[in-house]
Amino acid sequence: GMAPPTAAPSPVSGAADLDLHALAEAVCARYYAEFPDEDAVYGAVGRAWCQHDNQHLLNWAALDVAGAVVLDEQVTWLARILEARGFPILRLARSLELGGEVVREAVGAAGAEPMAAALDGSAAMIRERETFLED
Numbered sequence: 001g002m003a004p005p006t007a008a009p010s011p012v013s014g015a016a017d018l019d020l021h022a023l024a025e026a027v028c029a030r031y032y033a034e035f036p037d038e039d040a041v042y043g044a045v046g047r048a049w050c051q052h053d054n055q056h057l058l059n060w061a062a063l064d065v066a067g068a069v070v071l072d073e074q075v076t077w078l079a080r081i082l083e084a085r086g087f088p089i090l091r092l093a094r095s096l097e098l099g100g101e102v103v104r105e106a107v108g109a110a111g112a113e114p115m116a117a118a119l120d121g122s123a124a125m126i127r128e129r130e131t132f133l134e135d
Contacts, residue, residue, distance in 0.1 A: 004055030008062035012111035018062060024054035026102045031095050050095075053078065057099055057119070065114045075122040079132040089126060096123035 004024075007017040028050040032038060038046050057075070064071035075096070083089045100119035103112050 004052045005059045006055070008059045009066060010107065010111075011062060011065045011115045012107060012109045015107075015109070015111070018058070018107065020055045020058050021051075023058050023099075023102055023106055024051050026106065027054045027058075027095060027098045030098045030102070031091075034094065034098075035091060054095060054099060057096060058103070061099065061103070061115045061118045061122075064118045071118045071122050072125050075126065076132060079126060083132050089130070089132065093123040093126035096120070096126070 004020065006019070006021050008020055010016060010018050028047065031050060032047070038050075042049070056078070060069055060071050060074040063069040075092075079089055079092055082092055096119045100116040100123070103116040103119065107115070
């Protein structure tokens with residue numbers, strides 16, 4: 001896939017760009033704390049893809065807030081790819097929720113809420129659909 005972006009415009013007016021690498025690293029740390037079995041299944045490559053995919057997810061969420069993309073469309077595309085490869089799709093939902101938590105904590109200000117809410121909304125969309133291969 002395309003190299004992940006490393007920065008995105010902050011949803012907080014006047015704030016510095018978001019460090020997507022650092023935010024994704026925090027998401028992956030929480031993800032692997034919840035799903036330690038991932039190392040046995042995917043090894044170091046899984047951790048690299050966790051970082052890669054979460055940088056994209058966080059970027060899409062920031063761009064969604066800015067009106068440049070629709071996060072659910074991007075997440076649907078990624079969900080189809082992951083599900084076709086046998087990845088447990090509900091874990092993508094959890095990763096999105098963890099992204100929302102990280103954004104709320106790391107970005108702080110009330111301006112971060114729309115981005116966090118977008119991530120939570122995409123997680124809910126995945127949980128409601130449960131599969132993306134039928135489309």
